[in-house]
Amino acid sequence: DVKVTQSSRYLVKRTGEKVFLECVQDMDHENMFWYRQDPGLGLRLIYFSYDVKMKEKGDIPEGYSVSREKKERFSLILESASTNQTSMYLCASSLGGGDHYGYTFGSGTRLTVV
């Protein structure tokens, strides 16, 4: 089974800190995604990547950046954390487009910014 591992389940950071959320997948998937999930707003796409060193903005990229130096690892960076970035962050990976199955999600990182 494909596994998507997120480095932390729970994280508490202070306002203004630089925060790294790490995601690793073990099945050589090309595509990786970062979402955040908030009550009443559902899951929203922050950034995604179709290849190493490649990134594309999702629907809500403001305040975030990403890094993909290796195929298996996709990092989400909060340059200066703010309280409105308190959320559940979910990483996902996939082999291809809609004709492929196997969009696999991690268990999520619940980030609290105080």
Add this chain to the structure above:
Amino acid sequence: DAKTTQPNSMESNEEEPVHLPCNHSTISGTDYIHWYRQLPSQGPEYVIHGLTSNVNNRMASLAIAEDRKSSTLILHRATLRDAAVYYCILIGAGGTSYGKLTFGQGTILTVHP
């Protein structure tokens, strides 16, 4: 991106079949219909997907209307572990929607013992 419309919530009794509807009247010819579900405190989980023909797997069945403007996820015998939020999502095989999952609000399924 093409949108989907699902009921906010549905209820079922354990061991009964459940039919979860999804409308997608603006679906394009290359959009695949995917279903995911999210159990409490977990990330979404793939359930099933299809293009034109009905599909079956060990988890569920997917019935797709002939005009592809709607589909139905069928859980043949609901269990308490099936209580989750179910998302119907369209994913393009190409173009700007290639590979991206755009989530709606989904259907909250409650299963009663």
